[in-house]
Amino acid sequence: VRLRRSLESVHKVVVVGAGFGGLKAANVLGSSGVEVTLVDRHNYKTFQPLLYQIATAGLDPGDVAHTIRRIVREHPSVEVVQGDVESVDLTGCAAVLADGRSLPYDSAILATGATTHYFGVPGAREHAFPLYTLTDAMRLRAHVLSCFERAEADPGLVATGLLRFVLVGGGATGVETAGALAELFDMVMAGDFRRIDTSQAEVVVVEALESLLSAFSPPSRRHALETLHDRGVAVRLGETVSSIAPDHVILRSGDRIETATTIWTAGVQAASLPGRLDVDRTPAGRIVVNPDLSLPGHPEMFVVGDVAAAGGSDGRPLPQLAQPAIQGGRHAARQILRRTRGEPTRPFRYRNFGNMATIGRRAAVADLPFGIRLRGTIAWLAWLFLHLLYLIGFRRRLQVLAAWAWNYVAWDWGPRLVTPVEREDD
């Protein structure tokens, strides 16, 4: 088979994972007519930067998820396979699916993303709510809304922390979720209940470092902290969580916070598949890669996105965000094209376009290139514009724009639905 394929000079690429990195790679390769098999465990691609709006009932799941097959449909050479990649035979050059199917490749791109990393905190895996996947967000939404229903049924439970929501981690996801929860409680749900006052609900952010948004400039960090304070969010800096139970968390300082909802946004680690491969990994499980993003000893295998420990200009691994994944996916695809033409690969150079985080209505911070720092309404508008731009498809953009306009004007966020969602295994 291998002989026949090479005689026909068909170069077969397997891309594992259809997130930001994998999809970008599949699109680049598909545009050049390369035969690609794109594997993902889901039939949809999630726009993760807006997941927190699912969790806080600002958007519908359909607004941030898009069918993978539809995205790559215009490339006839790209085949989509829904399935779990169980292992990769690095020597035999084949990805093996959980159902036994084997996908041989000439080149491959590993873009499996990450899973929530609990750092071994007791009770975290069992009781904390992660926020990395679409089903995570839907489960969290149902839980948050249920807490209010339970409190309305028995207002005495408020004293047990039923309306206190603890976010572990003060990065962008933690800050954005905290701000959105505060607005949801104070403005959107106000007036919905008769026995409880939704504005009495508390949001607490626990951050291990001495500031929020550590990837941002000091002025942006301070602005985020002040804005959250103004909106009634309590922030505990230099503090970590040492254990989590269904009805409370214990902090390292010994403080105990009564809460029925601990949301874990403190970190992600490489997904479980890379853990089964015989490759070098960082302590967080990210795969060590060559400067061109290929796997050491395997020039035909590239690793991109959250799962790769690709270095930035400062030598530290790039942050686990959309931009490094997109740029990495594009780079890996181009190096595969170069190799098929017999050209040497080039090192990956990450272009940092900056960081953005929204804290709520007309409040955001943005650190852009050339030292441009925005905050307040202008940063918020920039955030809205860029997130609309990166959504896939005209329909989705229109839909989200309309939802945001309505949410802004009417304080009537739509999908406040408690529907049962099964927890998915990592």
Add this chain to the structure above:
Amino acid sequence: VRLRRSLESVHKVVVVGAGFGGLKAANVLGSSGVEVTLVDRHNYKTFQPLLYQIATAGLDPGDVAHTIRRIVREHPSVEVVQGDVESVDLTGCAAVLADGRSLPYDSAILATGATTHYFGVPGAREHAFPLYTLTDAMRLRAHVLSCFERAEADPGLVATGLLRFVLVGGGATGVETAGALAELFDMVMAGDFRRIDTSQAEVVVVEALESLLSAFSPPSRRHALETLHDRGVAVRLGETVSSIAPDHVILRSGDRIETATTIWTAGVQAASLPGRLDVDRTPAGRIVVNPDLSLPGHPEMFVVGDVAAAGGSDGRPLPQLAQPAIQGGRHAARQILRRTRGEPTRPFRYRNFGNMATIGRRAAVADLPFGIRLRGTIAWLAWLFLHLLYLIGFRRRLQVLAAWAWNYVAWDWGPRLVTPVEREDD
């Protein structure tokens, strides 16, 4: 307590169920400042006439579900309780919740709706997909899309009926679902797959009577049948299902149809709560009511909607649709107001505004009053207009209108997502 309440002349009404009937009643009573407790097991109200569009990926769950608290928020005298009503103490005048809470009432409205009725067909409860609740629709959507993913992974499975979809019941829900599935397969998903041809998928409708849409006029029935035929849907009239297995159904004629998906739209029965009450019921479990919709022997208790066997002008129970429920809810609320003023109640007179069913793009039938019968594009436009009108809230109307416009123009239905949905008990 009863004495004190009557001295203050506060009349307390409990409404069980926040569907079309219960919500209309709560809104009418709330407008008059009557104290109402509205109980529902969910925190949202489902717009059931559009459920089939959730199942066929035309709309998002948030498009057809609306938070109950938001709907009644403008009525300060209406309190919403999320909970399961376990029983009603008809003598003591109190509704008892599953968690033990007791809700005493001076008047009550029972509007609990229905659950799917399988007529004792072996295997139906275990293997058929019902389509009466929001989670039913979300489960069905995930299953239908998964069948195509499994077929793409192993095209040999198509021969086992993996892409054959059997609808049991040729009423409005069956016809609308069949038409939408045919369009989804032939037009929307076409081009998404490489190894299978989605237009080879088959839709079969099995109807016990000699025509589809038995509630409609003969010309409308014929038109629906012809239109489904034109769109490739197979219709088996005068046929019933005698057993259902995961991979096939057996018909009464002895025919066996290989299928992985049997969708049950053949009937609903009164929900389980009324079955626990000591009241007269029809064979389908609907509660026998007086002409004023009150329960015989209990003038303070009214029963409306799918659960009530209210008679139409022909003496037969009214169909289990939105209109009888809305009109019944309004009537019951008005009779409660009359009773508080010491006036006698009036009999319920159902005004039949006609029947409508859509079969797909620019295809529908509508039997309106005064013998007006529409079909084709004009009926379809009338259907669209009326369904938009009955959706709750400006935002939802806009959102659904935009989604429909896009679906029509681009054949790119949005939410084709396979997310895990837990099955809810009846």
